[in-house]
Amino acid sequence: MKDLKGLFNPKSVAVIGASNKEEKVGYIVTDNLIKCGFPGKIYPVNNKADGEILGLPAYKSISDIPDDEIDLVVMSIPAKFINATLRECGEKGVKNVITLTAGFKEVGGEGVKLEEEMGEIAKEYGMNIQGPNCLGSLDTHTPLNASFANGMPNKGNIAFVSQSGAMTVAILDWSMANGIGFSKVVSLGNKVDVSEIDVIEQLAEDDETKVILGYLEGISEGDRFLEVMRRVTKIKPVILLKSGSSQAGAKAVSSHTGSLAGNEFAFDAAFENCGVMRAHSMQDLFDYGVAFSKSEVPKGKNIAVITNAGGGGVLTADKIEELGLELAELSEETKAELQKYIPDEGSVNNPIDVLGDAPADRYEKTLEVVLQESNIDSVIVMACPTASYKAMEVGQAIVEAKKTSDKPIIVVNMGGPSFEEEEKILREADIPTTVFPETAVTVLQMMERYATIQAENQESCLDKITDVDKDAAAEIINNAKAAGKDALIGSEAYQVAKAYGISAAPIVLAKTKQEAGIAAEEMEFPVVLKIASDKILHKTDIGGVVVNVQSKEEAENTFEEIMQKAKEAHPDVIPDGVEVQKMMPSGHEVLVGMLRDAQFGPIIAFGMGGVYVNLINDVCFKLGSGINDEVIDDQIESTKISKLLKGYRGDAPSDIPAVKEVIKRVAKLTIDFPEIKELDINPVFVYEDGCSALDIKITL
Known part of the structure; x- marks a missing residue:
């Protein structure tokens, strides 16, 4: 230091x-x-x-x-x-x-x-x-x-x-x-x-x-x-x-993971990983900063709203729900106490409407009562400058009520010159103010987020993964690099995944039709045959993938057909051969991937997989460094596919722990091997018991 x-x-x-x-x-x-x-x-x-x-x-x-x-x-x-x-x-x-x-x-x-x-x-x-x-x-x-x-x-x-x-x-x-x-x-x-x-x-x-x-x-x-x-x-x-933008995110388009990543995905993932909170405008930056400088951090998500304007209260409630916070439920005792100070035309339900003619003492008493409610973690006090509103008196009343509690209070003064003197009083008492209710809620969300950051476990879970064969993976990767390859073929990628304990469908390389037939027979039918070449990226487009092959003879014939189609489509490319892969039963399709950022290293992707992955764009990115079970849980939970994995409309739940294991091991692999630029597993079939990676792409 x-x-x-x-x-x-x-x-x-x-x-x-x-x-x-x-x-x-x-x-x-x-x-x-x-x-x-x-x-x-x-x-x-x-x-x-x-x-x-x-x-x-x-x-x-x-x-x-x-x-x-x-x-x-x-x-x-x-x-x-x-x-x-x-x-x-x-x-x-x-x-x-x-x-x-x-x-x-x-x-x-x-x-x-x-x-x-x-x-x-x-x-x-x-x-x-x-x-x-x-x-x-x-x-x-x-x-x-x-x-x-x-x-x-x-x-x-x-x-x-x-x-x-x-x-x-x-x-x-x-x-x-x-x-x-x-x-x-x-x-x-x-x-x-x-x-x-x-x-x-x-x-x-x-x-x-x-x-x-x-x-x-x-x-x-x-x-x-x-x-x-x-x-x-x-x-x-x-x-x-x-x-600015992450160059890795802007340039990487060769994999599903790369095409799904936005320009700022790396910084978002890195900041979240290390507890840095991100502002997206200069106004936000200083709104957050002022609030943190003046207030204590709330102990939870429950917010009470006190307002003299019903419309403002509704807007605030909408924003609270949108940002995942909670409009606090008031106890019957609190409501009964509030009724002593708020006329019947107002409301003692949250948002609490003290009415447009509210004098300073109504604000003060209401705030004092609300601050004592155990179910409330923070308070937004809101005002429109009605003809009867006494700004200086209300400001002083809020200051007096604040002395009874250390819970955060943010005052929303929806106006301009009418509030100048009140703003000065509140500023001197270290009570933050905003002009708009949405800003106040956003600030409280950021403060509640920091309370979570302070309690978060930042220890990586990857050190606990010791059952890997790093030497075996290194040999495959080094041989590919020595051969001048930019990517591993499927059977090589399978061997690397196997060395790191990533559950995957077996796949072997056949250089002759006889080898293809023998491999298919040993795997048990049905099998899938795929052209093997790091130079042919879109194999399906040229007829380079054939599924549901049911016999040795069919495997041999398919070998020859695939090689011929590859030659016609890419006459300048000499394929390594044809890969034979065990055809697995269908399951929920998810994607697990990695894109390496030049500054922060592996960024791990998880989301919905399959042919519509780019259309649906249901993916969440997390930093590989420092990843742990809590982070992976949040990563899975933040996607729509997680609802299907849990069991949807009577379906049996899938094996989410098996998916977590794939994510961990992909992170471990890509941290151990900085030469892996991109990794894409799409799909991973997820079953009630276990999962299986099908198509594994590793770019060097």
Whole structure:
């Protein structure tokens, strides 16, 4: 773990490129350090310096500064001078540098070389280098404004990590207008050395930070990201907005698994695996962040709604059901107590309607009663600005009622200027607010999700699978690679599956019609014959698959027919032969597959199989790394085919544990062999007792 304390809480800061010219970045950074009240020493550095910069003694070089320990250097000089100056910093013993300058890998060419050299300098001197091409860092608690942002944000407990400097500037400006406070704000830039993983790992131990938000355009160390996030998300919530698309998902179309995967499937699976919560818009990111920063996490899914507008209550109830939360059932005792304060024209059922003319004390008493109901985990208080609505009084009433419980409360003020004073009162009391009821419900869903994350078991179940023959699988895969194959033929894939204990229909390769006849007879009829070639992908289209072969003679004749059709369709391809496979009884058809993501490794797919797999698209993806029984249960349960497997309309239930075993062993196999790019088993026939994989495709 990198020690980044010097980036946030330094005792001294040197600004290389400091200036007295207001239009220069070096001026803005130095001015920001002074204005924010940084308590340590500030050293302006400029090779043309003569006297003072912004009233502080200036130095021509970092080497000229008499202070032996400079905790942090902020650099704003042309890119071509950066690396030489970094070496001077290294010789001076500086351990933390923020490089604001652009002109590196983002411009290509020489910039790429300069940035690579910068990374080597960081390693040589053991320096933490943030950037280049970044906005800088801010810490409201030190305080420190080592950036060229326009001003200092409010003090708070939200940390924001961003790969985009422009996005950071926009957020800071917006936050100041909306009263949102930050603990730390970190602009990463090109991430030559310090990454989002390093910063988030540090923030996990930061007492001033309660929730970590991030905007990322890419993640460079997938395995380390997963490992660190699994630890951090047990300590505090991490919510990330990820832009861009997974290249693996965009390019992989050679298997059913690849064609079913959306562009963002890998990040969704990875974030879920390690407990990171994903926002899909900047608005969502900060709605979630503010709620986590102000409220405790709810202990369950049951929500009470208090409203002065019936329509708003209905919308809220609809959204609660849509997102899998629960509109809480109120006890008769609670209803009886509510009737003391709510007129007969209102409603003591949830959503609780306090009527449009509700005074502040009706809100307060209703909220107090509801908060004491044991069946309620969180409360949404909603208001429309009627003519009789007293916003400030209601706001103060909510604050008073909140003192009686630590259950989360979110206030929905459906309006604008009418609520400005109330919003201020609630903000100061750490009660989050939204404008629309759907937002409030979505926020509570995310908070309830985090409660689940904290309780989740993240230990992999794959270490318990020891009855595999890795050497046998390796021999088959290595032989195929040595032969220049891009994929295994069916009989090879069967042998790999067999080595890993994956239940599959037996299949053997026949190179002559006599071998086909003997193999078919030994398997017992009926059998299936398939053309064997890694170059012929769509075997059925050319007549390369014949089912229900019933005799040795028929198998021999079919061998010759299939070879002839393959020659006609692909005259340039020499098949390996024809494969003979035991024809299995039909069962429920499911798909188990794997697509390898460049950053996160194997992504395991499960869903409905068969010929309509792409049409129906009933599939769920989970990360292979860290997969366990609970994750697989959720993966199966999230598909429609699971209802058939459980037994539908009187059908006997299928062997779901056998399906789980296939998923585990596919994950184990693809983690053990990184050279497997894609794996597709479609279909797997699932029976009342056991299952059998039929068509296994392994792409290298």
